[in-house]
Amino acid sequence: MTAAKANTPMFSRIALIGIGLIGSSISHACRRANLAREIVGSSATAATRQKALDLGLISEAFDNAADAVAGADLVILCAPVGAYAAIAAAIGPHLTPGAIVTDVGSVKAAVVRDVGPHIPAGVHFIPGHPIAGTEQSGPEAGFAELYDNRWCILTPAADADPAATAKLKLFWERLGSQVEIMDAVHHDLVLAITSHVPHLIAFNIVNTAAHLERVTDSEVIKFSAGGFRDFTRIAASDPVMWRDVFLNNKDAVLEMLGRFSEDLTVLQRAIRFGDGDVLQRMFTDARSIRRSIIQAGQDTAAPDFGRSRPADPPSPAKR
Ligand code: NAP
Numbered sequence: 001m002t003a004a005k006a007n008t009p010m011f012s013r014i015a016l017i018g019i020g021l022i023g024s025s026i027s028h029a030c031r032r033a034n035l036a037r038e039i040v041g042s043s044a045t046a047a048t049r050q051k052a053l054d055l056g057l058i059s060e061a062f063d064n065a066a067d068a069v070a071g072a073d074l075v076i077l078c079a080p081v082g083a084y085a086a087i088a089a090a091i092g093p094h095l096t097p098g099a100i101v102t103d104v105g106s107v108k109a110a111v112v113r114d115v116g117p118h119i120p121a122g123v124h125f126i127p128g129h130p131i132a133g134t135e136q137s138g139p140e141a142g143f144a145e146l147y148d149n150r151w152c153i154l155t156p157a158a159d160a161d162p163a164a165t166a167k168l169k170l171f172w173e174r175l176g177s178q179v180e181i182m183d184a185v186h187h188d189l190v191l192a193i194t195s196h197v198p199h200l201i202a203f204n205i206v207n208t209a210a211h212l213e214r215v216t217d218s219e220v221i222k223f224s225a226g227g228f229r230d231f232t233r234i235a236a237s238d239p240v241m242w243r244d245v246f247l248n249n250k251d252a253v254l255e256m257l258g259r260f261s262e263d264l265t266v267l268q269r270a271i272r273f274g275d276g277d278v279l280q281r282m283f284t285d286a287r288s289i290r291r292s293i294i295q296a297g298q299d300t301a302a303p304d305f306g307r308s309r310p311a312d313p314p315s316p317a318k319r
Contacts, residue, residue: 018079024142082244092118110248124164148176
């Protein structure tokens with residue numbers, strides 16, 4: 001590759017539909033790697049559009065997605081997945097032939113169902129999901145390093161254009177990620193256990209603690225380092241985004257919750273009957289998974305994981 005070619009942006013106009021944590025981080029990482037000549041965007045509220053302009057995340061803001069995608073050769077849906085069907089219906093007739101349409105949604109089969117029918121022939125639809133995030137939201141929350149050394153999963157249909165898939169794969173690699181290609185239904189099953197059920201447990205345990213009558217709120221906060229604190233970080237995640245995840249990955253989440261309940265019952269019985277061997281074996285197995293994640297470079301063994309001081313950048317966490 002010549003030096004001139006290496007410096008040529010991959011896309012001439014990227015349209016971000018939704019400019020929160022994920023969209024703004026894409027903008028930062030695109031600028032870092034010079035991936036777009038121009039980045040424009042659209043979001044639901046005027047306040048976010050203005051903030052995105054002020055932060056230099058986009059050069060032009062549109063109050064409707066249809067205008068934002070005109071002339072774009074890459075369109076990235078970065079809104080909560082519950083909004084995708086309406087966005088796709090609005091942008092479909094305005095997409096440029098040859099453009100790539102992708103997304104970052106945390107579920108994939110529902111995205112194929114909601115977006116796919118609105119994509120005209122000649123436009124390449126390749127769903128995606130960066131497995132990277134924090135509990136923060138909004139355009140100020142983004143940072144260029146969010147995707148570094150994280151996985152991004154692409155779920156192209158069997159008949160998707162291989163060249164478009166390869167281009168999108170390269171785009172995510174240049175954003176800093178490693179890319180894996182898989183089927184949308186399989187993605188939803190994997191993410192149900194690695195992300196969706198853990199979030200549900202965190203939301204639930206924080207609410208359970210809040211509803212206790214014999215332990216005061218101040219005790220819960222004072223003694224939170226006993227494990228509760230890490231759940232509160234996950235439970236601080238955006239309620240709208242997570243509502244849409246559970247509404248749109250119902251079957252896989254219910255399947256994994258069933259498995260989870262069965263294993264919880266085993267632990268419950270072991271505690272009731274004083275079976276220390278079962279407890280120790282299950283805790284030892286769980287501990288080895290944590291070590292494998294650190295060895296795979298997907299987290300750090302640093303003791304302050306997830307507890308950065310307010311002045312620090314947000315701590316990247318797997319989603
Ligand atoms: P976020 O920070 O809350 O940002 C959401 C953005 O979507 C905002 O700019 C919002 O606009 C915009 N939006 C909402 N409804 C819209 C609509 N109808 N049309 C256009 N824009 C709309 O959320 P996020 O964390 O970036 O999440 C965005 C997507 O990334 C979700 O699909 C989520 O599943 C996925 N994801 C999230 C994470 C994570 O850790 N957060 C990780 C991986 C993937 P306003 O601000 O104007 O309301």
